[in-house]
Amino acid sequence: MQTETTLAVSCRGVTKTYTSGTTRTHALRGVDLDVFPNELLMLVGPSGCGKTTLISVIAGILDQDEGEAIVFGRDFKAMGQREKTKWRGVHIGFVFQAFNLLPSLNARENVAVPLLILGENRKNALERAQAVLAEVGLGDRGDSLPAQLSGGQQQRVAIGRALVHGPRLIVCDEPTSSLDHETGRTVIELLRKTAVAEGRALVIVTHDTRIFSYADRIARMDDGRITRIEMNGASS
Amino acid sequence: MIFVALKMLMGDRAKYIGIIIGLTFASLLITQQASVFVGLMTRTFAAITDLGQADIWVMDPKVQFVDDVKPLSDTKLFLVRGVAGVQWAVPLYKGLLKARLENGNFQTCNVLGLDDATLVGGPPKMVEGKLEDLHRAEAVIIDVNGARGKLARPPTVEGGERTPLRIGDTLELNDHRAVVVGLCEVTRTFQSQPTVYTTYSRATQFAPKERRLLSFILVKPKPDEDPAALCTRIQAQTGLLAITRPDFQWTTVKYYMKYTGIPINFGIAVLLGFLVGTVIAGQTFYNFTLDNLKQFGALKAMGASNLTLLRMILVQALTAGSIGYGLGVGLASLFGRAVRGSELAFRMMPQILWISAGAVAFICALSAVLSIRKVMKLEPAIVFKS
Numbered sequence: 001m002q003t004e005t006t007l008a009v010s011c012r013g014v015t016k017t018y019t020s021g022t023t024r025t026h027a028l029r030g031v032d033l034d035v036f037p038n039e040l041l042m043l044v045g046p047s048g049c050g051k052t053t054l055i056s057v058i059a060g061i062l063d064q065d066e067g068e069a070i071v072f073g074r075d076f077k078a079m080g081q082r083e084k085t086k087w088r089g090v091h092i093g094f095v096f097q098a099f100n101l102l103p104s105l106n107a108r109e110n111v112a113v114p115l116l117i118l119g120e121n122r123k124n125a126l127e128r129a130q131a132v133l134a135e136v137g138l139g140d141r142g143d144s145l146p147a148q149l150s151g152g153q154q155q156r157v158a159i160g161r162a163l164v165h166g167p168r169l170i171v172c173d174e175p176t177s178s179l180d181h182e183t184g185r186t187v188i189e190l191l192r193k194t195a196v197a198e199g200r201a202l203v204i205v206t207h208d209t210r211i212f213s214y215a216d217r218i219a220r221m222d223d224g225r226i227t228r229i230e231m232n233g234a235s236s
Numbered sequence: 237m238i239f240v241a242l243k244m245l246m247g248d249r250a251k252y253i254g255i256i257i258g259l260t261f262a263s264l265l266i267t268q269q270a271s272v273f274v275g276l277m278t279r280t281f282a283a284i285t286d287l288g289q290a291d292i293w294v295m296d297p298k299v300q301f302v303d304d305v306k307p308l309s310d311t312k313l314f315l316v317r318g319v320a321g322v323q324w325a326v327p328l329y330k331g332l333l334k335a336r337l338e339n340g341n342f343q344t345c346n347v348l349g350l351d352d353a354t355l356v357g358g359p360p361k362m363v364e365g366k367l368e369d370l371h372r373a374e375a376v377i378i379d380v381n382g383a384r385g386k387l388a389r390p391p392t393v394e395g396g397e398r399t400p401l402r403i404g405d406t407l408e409l410n411d412h413r414a415v416v417v418g419l420c421e422v423t424r425t426f427q428s429q430p431t432v433y434t435t436y437s438r439a440t441q442f443a444p445k446e447r448r449l450l451s452f453i454l455v456k457p458k459p460d461e462d463p464a465a466l467c468t469r470i471q472a473q474t475g476l477l478a479i480t481r482p483d484f485q486w487t488t489v490k491y492y493m494k495y496t497g498i499p500i501n502f503g504i505a506v507l508l509g510f511l512v513g514t515v516i517a518g519q520t521f522y523n524f525t526l527d528n529l530k531q532f533g534a535l536k537a538m539g540a541s542n543l544t545l546l547r548m549i550l551v552q553a554l555t556a557g558s559i560g561y562g563l564g565v566g567l568a569s570l571f572g573r574a575v576r577g578s579e580l581a582f583r584m585m586p587q588i589l590w591i592s593a594g595a596v597a598f599i600c601a602l603s604a605v606l607s608i609r610k611v612m613k614l615e616p617a618i619v620f621k622s
Contacts, residue, residue: 052620061537061616082541089539096620100534104247105240116237117540161538173620 007070008169008201009035009058014067015224016053027053029224030067037168037199040192040214042206045221051205052173054221058203059171060088072168089117093162095191097174099154101146101161107153108133108142111160118165132160136190152183159190172204176211188214237540241548242555244528251527252556254520259560259596260567262513266506267568267584267592273502274588275581280492281485282423283330283348287357290454291463293484294325294470297477301491302484303426305330307448308476315474316453321461322470326351329439330451332429336408339390345382345432346425347409349439357454358420359433365403365418370435376409377418382430409442426492428579510595517560518603521553525607529614537616545611549604557600561593 016028027050035041035058043051056062057069060076069076072091076084093114094100101110111129116122133142136156146154155175162170175191176184188211196202204215212218213232220228246252278285283302284293294316296306316325329349334342350357350370358367363380370377378387378401387407388398401407405416409432422431434442440449455478457466463480470478479487493499525532532545572582 056617056620059537061620085536085539085541088537092539094534094537096534098530100530102240102244102247102531104243109240109243113240113535114538116240117535117538117544122239 006037007034008037008039008072008199009033009203010068010070011054011058012068014054014057014064014069016050016057016062016064026224028057028064031221031224031226033219033226033229035169035201035203037201038196039216040196040202040204042204042212042215042218043221044206044212044218045227047207049221050224051221055171055173055203055205058169059092059094060084089114090165091168093165093167093170095155095158095162095170095172095175097177099146099151099158099178101154101157103146106143106145107138107149107157107160110146110157111164113161114165129160129164132164133157135163135194136160150183151179152186155179155183155187156190159187159194163194168200170200170202172202172206174206174208175204176206176208181210184208184211237544237548238551240535241551244531244548245524245552245555248524248527251520251524255517255524255556256560256563258513258516258518258520259557259599260563262509262517262599263561263564263592263596264567265509265513265564266595267565267588268571269502269505269509270588270591271568271572271582271584272580273498273506274585275583276426276498277489277492278583279424279426279428279581281488282425283346284481284485284488285423286360287328287348287454288360288481289356289456290326291457291481292455292467292470292478293481294453294455294474294476294478295451297475299477301488302330303488304491305451307446308450308453309448310450312474312476313450313453316455316470316476316478319466319470319473321458321466323456323458323461324354324356325453325455326354326356327436327450328357328452328454329436329443329449331439331443333410333432333442335387335430335432336411337387337390343386344429345387345409346427346429347432347434347439347442349434349436351454352435352437355435359422359431361421363419363421367418367433369417370433372415372417374406374413374415374438375417375434376407376414376438377420377433378416379422379431380419381422381424382432383416383419385430387430410444412442414442424579424581510599513596514599514602517556517599518606521556521600521603522606522610524552525549525610529610530618532611533614533616533618536614542612546608549608549611553600553604553607557596561596564596565589565592 011031011033014028014031018025018027031054045051057064108126108129111132112125115125130142133139136159138156176187192214215232218230218232219226281302296308299306313327331347332344333347335345336342355367369375383401388400391398401416403416407414443449457463467478572584575582
């Protein structure tokens with residue numbers, strides 16, 4: 001059994017409310033969730049149930065109102081903004097639904113961005129990025145701009161970017177929803193194969209039922225709460 | 237991340253070109269209009285510039301600028317010569333006289349009558365002939381632009397070319413015969429009239445008969461004599477106005493600035509260039525940042541600090557500003573080169589380059605500040621909004 005100290009992510013009683021004018025929207029209503037190292041956890045549920053808010057809190061890019069969110073033993077609430085930003089840069093990788101690649105940078109340069117943010121020199125960063133591109137099967141497309149790549153290829157570049165600096169947690173927001181079935185399957189297989197390793201945890205927000213079988217566990221959310229957590233027998 | 241910032245800036249070609257065009261336009265207009273203005277102002281004191289041997293100009297106290305001649309009696313020259321510290325003092329006639337052209341037309345000329353003995357105050361550069369030739373009977377020296385332009389002889393056949401005045405040619409100055417003995421180069425004047433040099437005594441013969449004809453007294457202080465102190469002494473002893481050459485130049489400029497609409501007109505043009513440049517470049521740069529907001533958000537999510545993003549935006553603004561400024565100043569220089577020696581005034585001083593650089597820097601800083609505020613306040617969670 002996992003102990004508290006070996007958890008990748010531990011959320012206890014996390015709440016988040018958005019206020020717009022006089023309207024208050026309770027996005028998270030006391031979420032308890034654990035994510036273990038070497039685990040691929042999928043957060044699923046209807047639109048507006050709070051999935052994206054929860055991974056934003058887990059990734060340290062959104063502050064919860066109440067409760068505790070601890071990632072690899074670090075409590076974001078106890079960190080200052082600068083420290084949190086730096087910690088995020090070192091320990092967290094991101095894969096976005098819309099890829100969010102910089103359009104004027106080629107694939108290799110896009111993959112190198114997290115290393116450049118961490119202060120790595122350009123030559124080393126680009127060399128490392130090229131190696132990671134090869135790992136995600138795009139070794140020959142390093143010079144291509146995002147516009148010259150298919151959706152699947154762009155998402156693979158984004159995965160390379162999430163992996164390049166060796167983060168301990170990778171958060172993915174709908175990584176396959178912009179892709180066709182076959183490409184989506186390739187992308188999730190790649191994530192499964194390359195991302196879940198060496199104590200790393202992977203949290204994926206998705207609507208895509210076709211990829212549920214790749215999860216170790218599936219956390220179902222509704223109305224700002226985790227309603228059920230299922231072990232996935234089909235996962236490897 | 238500077239490399240990423242530059243790639244982002246130059247990757248969006250349309251916006252990049254828009255920003256550069258805006259800054260180039262602002263820089264060009266500010267530099268070019270300011271240079272034309274300074275060129276025009278420089279021409280207002282062209283006569284003072286060309287008469288460089290005199291450090292002090294002495295004149296009637298009511299004189300407001302170099303073309304505002306209020307004649308003195310010849311005896312004033314001796315009074316000035318008697319002031320301690322004066323190495324030499326010579327008379328200068330300066331007046332506008334009409335030259336009658338061969339086709340019967342008249343052309344107003346700026347006539348300078350130099351001291352007969354020393355010819356102090358002669359043209360800065362002789363093109364043909366010698367200054368000493370002014371000692372010959374009826375002799376005048378004419379500036380080449382005047383000789384080729386306004387004083388040139390009309391074409392002998394219809395549609396033909398005008399013939400420039402040459403040495404040996406004659407012209408009538410206020411009904412007096414004058415013989416061209418030399419051609420010279422002078423600084424173009426504000427009114428762009430031909431300049432005619434002759435001796436003081438001959439100039440007073442050419443000029444309409446008046447009791448007083450001495451326009452200015454040119455003074456050279458003795459070595460080690462402070463010009464400003466000598467001016468004070470001359471004023472005290474003669475009751476005349478004595479000012480140093482730079483002060484007289486500045487007095488002339490101030491007169492034109494105060495009593496003509498020139499500074500306002502040029503000021504408006506410079507301001508328009510600044511405003512249009514600010515609007516085009518500032519708005520495009522701001523839009524560029526807005527369009528890239530999600531990319532900045534992604535960088536922020538991935539661990540880029542506000543300081544890093546600030547540096548990126550500043551590098552982008554600085555790069556665009558430097559390129560736009562360089563192109564604008566370069567184009568203004570080409571303009572200046574193209575109009576060199578023509579009627580158009582143009583003088584690009586280092587101060588103008590600094591002012592233009594300051595204006596472009598201000599535009600860039602303003603654009604960057606607007607953009608930076610947006611990026612600083614950006615929530616990285618924006619990246620999860622599809």
